[in-house]
Amino acid sequence: GQSLEQPSEVTAVEGAIVQINCTYQTSGFYGLSWYQQHDGGAPTFLSYNGLDGLEETGRFSSFLSRSDSYGYLLLQELQMKDSASYFCASEDNYGQNFVFGPGTRLSVLP
Amino acid sequence: DTAVSQTPKYLVTQMGNDKSIKCEQNLGHDTMYWYKQDSKKFLKIMFSYNNKELIINETVPNRFSPKSPDKAHLNLHINSLELGDSAVYFCASSQDRYSYEQYFGPGTRLTVT
Numbered sequence: 001g002q003s004l005e006q007p008s009e010v011t012a013v014e015g016a017i018v019q020i021n022c023t024y025q026t027s028g029f030y031g032l033s034w035y036q037q038h039d040g041g042a043p044t045f046l047s048y049n050g051l052d053g054l055e056e057t058g059r060f061s062s063f064l065s066r067s068d069s070y071g072y073l074l075l076q077e078l079q080m081k082d083s084a085s086y087f088c089a090s091e092d093n094y095g096q097n098f099v100f101g102p103g104t105r106l107s108v109l110p
Numbered sequence: 111d112t113a114v115s116q117t118p119k120y121l122v123t124q125m126g127n128d129k130s131i132k133c134e135q136n137l138g139h140d141t142m143y144w145y146k147q148d149s150k151k152f153l154k155i156m157f158s159y160n161n162k163e164l165i166i167n168e169t170v171p172n173r174f175s176p177k178s179p180d181k182a183h184l185n186l187h188i189n190s191l192e193l194g195d196s197a198v199y200f201c202a203s204s205q206d207r208y209s210y211e212q213y214f215g216p217g218t219r220l221t222v223t
Contacts, residue, residue, distance in 0.1 A: 033210050042200060042214040043153065050210070085151060091210060097166065098143070098212075100153040 002026035004088055004101035011107045012078055020073045020104045022088035032064050032071045033089045043087060047073065075106070083108045113137050114215035116201050122221045123191055130187045131218045133201030142184040143202040143212065144176060159184055160207045196222045
């Protein structure tokens with residue numbers, strides 16, 4: 001089975017940097033994805049780590065450490081529109097199981 | 111053009127009724143999914159189809175039955191609706207069963223009274 005843990009809430013101010021952590025316990029772990037979901041909206045894909053290290057996509061970066069069963073999403077130069085829920089998600093190496101974490105609600109304050 | 115579409119967007123019905131939600135993707139993807147998101151925003155996979163073949167069937171009551179007439183469509187039929195079925199149901203698709211990037215539809219908010 002697979003399970004992922006994330007903080008339930010994070011608050012930061014505009015222009016700041018915030019890190020959202022995700023720890024996982026999985027069998028046959030293959031990779032870690034990150035999704036953003038605004039209230040009333042659908043999840044949208046942000047980033048993926050299949051290998052250890054940092055992946056950068058504009059203001060967003062994601063990191064994975066397989067040895068620590070840990071990853072994080074880093075959001076830089078926070079904007080009000082970044083207020084949303086962020087989910088980490090893992091898949092196993094058979095493409096048979098795709099599990100989402102409980103989500104972290106990010107509030108960006110002016 | 112909408113990549114993944116679902117109908118209806120809202121569905122209000124009474125306990126015991128049977129209802130269906132339809133999903134279509136125009137991305138040419140091989141794999142489609144159904145997710146349930148509860149009131150606490152916990153997102154859980156229910157089913158996955160790859161080229162019309164069922165590949166993931168999580169622990170879901172057998173009142174829920176997916177059907178994929180072709181690889182661009184995945185419908186969800188729910189029998190004997192219960193209060194606990196109230197949730198937002200998302201359809202999603204990916205290039206293939208090993209792709210990590212999933213494209214989600216806008217969701218169907220189901221309310222059972």
